[in-house]
Amino acid sequence: MTDKFISIEGIARRYPKAGGGDTTIFENLWLSMARGEFVCVIGHSGCGKTTVLNILAGLDAPSEGAVIVDNQAIAGPSLDRAVIFQSHALLPWRTVLGNVAYAVASKHRRWSAAQINAHAQRFIDVVGLTGAEHKRPAELSGGMKQRVGIARALSIEPKIMLMDEPFSALDALTRGTLQDEVRRICLETGQTVFMITHDVDEAIYLADKVVLMTNGPGAVIAEIVDNPLPKTRARADVHKHPLYYAVRNHIIDFLVARSKSFDKGAAYDPRNVPVVRPGAAPADVSPFVPADAGTQSNTDRASGPGFPLARERTG
Template sequence: MQDLSANPKFISIEGISRRYPKSGGGTTTIFEDLWFSMRKGEFACVIGHSGCGKTTVLNILNGLDAPDDGAAIVDGRAIEGPSLDRAVIFQGHSLLPWRTVLGNVAYAVAARHRDWPRAKVQAHAMAFIEKVGLKGSELKKPSELSGGMKQRVGIARALSIEPKMMLMDEPFSALDALTRGTLQDEVRRICLETGQTAFMITHDVDEAIYLADRIVLMTNGPQAMVAEIVENPLPRNRVRTEIHHHPDYYAIRNHLIDFLVFRSKTFKDAIPAGYDRRHPPVVRPAASGSTAPSGSRAA
């Protein structure tokens, strides 16, 4: 299993702000002076109410949007536009309807490796189709697939280009509960096996607890801010059917729900003493009922 202590700032959000013009003049600040970082191989989720700028942060990391201030940095280089180093899985599958499963994944592989012969591209694509459990369906077109299978193709396509970072915008929100759980299992397994760095937006507290190593909590917008970084106290090799038995499970769940229901609205009006935007507090909820500092601060 990957050592997350290595390269603590593989992904770094450094003082970013985003503002939009108002129809009657002036500007609306969605968020301002955001700071947080991610380690290589880490799975991070961001939670916050609609309007706090979660998707805007993801689009800045993807290079589809640019901050008004600050910078987003991946592996030591500032993001200046879209790149195959960063793959995105959307809420919708966004597949090419005229291509087969293999054709959709191979299209991404060929874009990444333009000098590869067709046979090598298809073999590489098939390896990732198998990883998401779609072997035997590679010649089907999207119209022949269920919603869950289409999302599997999207996951295979994103992973096949072996990106430095995988970005996910609520990729399971439109699926039924059983399919959602199955795909969460697949994504977690693949990320652990490959050491993939992943950043996901979610409104689902239980999804964040199951998938994430750390959870970024954002206050309500406009003028949203990172309130704190929550370290997941559950073991990385957690099992879905067993996590609710872990002594710290309800500690972290209650902490996240308390934030969404209460503190996300009131945090800006009662900022804790010593709070530093550049180093948001890092906490690790404990079964004792206290939420202890993790012993580190967000870089």
């Protein structure tokens, strides 16, 4: 679907300085998302990624500009928008089942207790906490607490899932399992997702588009990477795709070098940010047939540097 489901329109966030004046974290951000898109935002700490997410969640307000979701301006928190935080943010006096069921009951007020618990149990099973339903947060490891938070957000089946590095506290095996589950659920339900991550490989695996933000203060969106990997990609095959390393190297190059020296000169138009498709190849290229190592980035308007497709092949 190609409708403009989320529209971030010229938002800025400024905070007053102790000695007077303001510090601008970011300004003049414009971004639109279609219904069912999975978008990841990557940028260095301090560029305002979490603040943008909080504005989308209705937990913060922009200093200027507006955010429109499904043709309505955001005026505060809503059960249509679920947030998965970096920390677990659980109710310490409730059990695992109680925490998830509390969210379900908030969304489905007319359901019976049996319906609520059955629905909550389904998502507890999804995140691998079967058997821990009656434990309280103090009895859980950090990773288990975060899995409860993920189950809680998934359980209300929101229009928009807002995720602030939700897998960062998990061990590698659990993180991969939950990434697979979240991706499967999003594909099956058409879930719209706005996610913050510092993990380039995670972004490539999960996202349809990767938004690259420059360093703060005064951060802007430098470009949007349109992920050329197939929508139905599988974890075991992602790194075998001939365009994988072109995408990965392009994003890493931005984070290492271009995010620090980005030129916001006269040629930069925040309303028409370049959309790049690193290593773009003809549609009939097989995902398992190596492409020409000299393939360069192709963009809709402007191009970043191209990279050999096999660069940094270390794993």
